[in-house]
Amino acid sequence: MGWDVDVRPSLHSDTTSMLTAFSNAFFLDAPFNVAIFSISQRFQIVNGTSSLGAEIRLLPFTCATLIGSIISSMIAGKAKVSPIYLVIAASCLQMIGFSLLSTLSVVKHISTAQYGYEVIAGFEVGINISTLVLMTPFSVPKRDQGMFTTHNTRFHSH
DSSP: OOOOOOOOOGGGGGGHHHHHHHHHHHHHHHHHHHHHHHHHHHHHHHHOOOOHHHHHHHHHHHHHHHHHHHHHHHHHHHHHHHHHHHHHHHHHHHHHHHHHHHOHHHHHOOOOOHHHHHHHHHHHHHHHHHHHHHHHHHOOGGHHHHHHHHHHHHHHOO
């Protein structure tokens, strides 16, 4: 008396879709989550600010992420730019922004350049987040789109 029903989600039966889902979610959220924690910790540990002060100083990054998301959606929709070009350009600029953040000196004084570097990195992270989410219907088969979108949202919320 066993169960003869296969209850596995269809996404797991297609290796390419599964790898696309996991790699998209990983590359979508890793830079954002790491930046949120590391920039905040840098303000607290290196610059000696309180946790509230660190989070307030993180606002340039988070606001730039929001603005980047809005602008990339408008560019992809109205200018008819292929999303992959947005992802490539934003990824290159994102590397520049995070590289600039890594060049900051380890002194207690907070440099104004640090806020500019946060804006550069945050803007490009925002472009990548919204563009990769918009690419979901084109990344996986129609039957897996619901599961892929749910997986992406679930991974992003943690």
